Amino acid sequence: MNPSAPSPTPHAVTPQRLLVLGSTSRYRRELLQRLGLPFEVAAPDVDETPQADEAPAALALRLALAKAQAVAQQFPQAVVIGSDQVADLDGEPLGKPGNHERAVAQLRRMRGQTVVFQTAVAVVCQATGFERAELAQVKVRFRDLSDSEIENYLRAEQPYDCAGSAKSEGLGIALLSSIENDDPTALVGLPLIRTCNLIQAAGIRLL
Template structure:
């Protein structure tokens, strides 16, 4: 059976994939993640998920390689990882009382055959009205500066939500496991 490779160094994606109980390796792909002019959020995450998987195909010639990328969209604008307290605060102030759509591109490449399966999985978060004190308290506790949208849904960030909608909550964290299992089964990989 071919081995699994996660084309990511993200601890969040690694934790999610480990939930399936499947042995896997992980390796960070070296790709340019620049948003191209005129590219929609969906096109961006699809392109980057595929590029991440393909970037490692030569080094891992007999693997099923998983690539994933995520974008958060608020008011038709892509919002990325904030990296700082101030930017995270601005993102959450903008999200307050609004809805943020998360698009997660997922690609599974069979590096032996070159066959690729790809999809984009949407998930929407409807935020509560958030005052400045609540936002600052949340950011000081969880420090979600490496997360698109400035929250960790798998942690205290859930308290910021009024509601969510989508088929796979794991897509919100960055690796849609339901769709990934479909792809693995379709590739002939034995998933328990």
């Protein structure tokens, strides 16, 4: 090596944009932490009421994008993630039950049925004009549950803040006979494969 040769000029490194998760869900926050990236959390102010005759997949995509857009207004320089999940029973959207009685009713309707969990993720950056959304579909087959199994499960786990009244990452896995998906964390609430693809496209370096 020639000692008199000039040292190579280091490549300029573009500062990483702030990453913001537009969600108050602890499940999505825990999933995003798996990527090892610093991020902030902000609550989106979005009306989640379904529109007339709105299909579950369209509802999930619309709300995920609306959440990302709402938080991006607060953080215009940031890359913002929004997400939403809707349980789809034969084209009918099932949301979070909110209480024990509605959870019982949901699980009774879903026993022995295949439910598609429509999980959408959207990424928005106002500063660059980036805006994209993708949908992960998870087909879940519920066992033919007895009333006592439903009651025992709900008393044990109280999944009243989960779409479809079941937490597959916990005891809720015992309610199911099969799961089909191409993005393993989608059922929990945030499809990380699609999330990685979108935030990298928006300019966030992962590796």
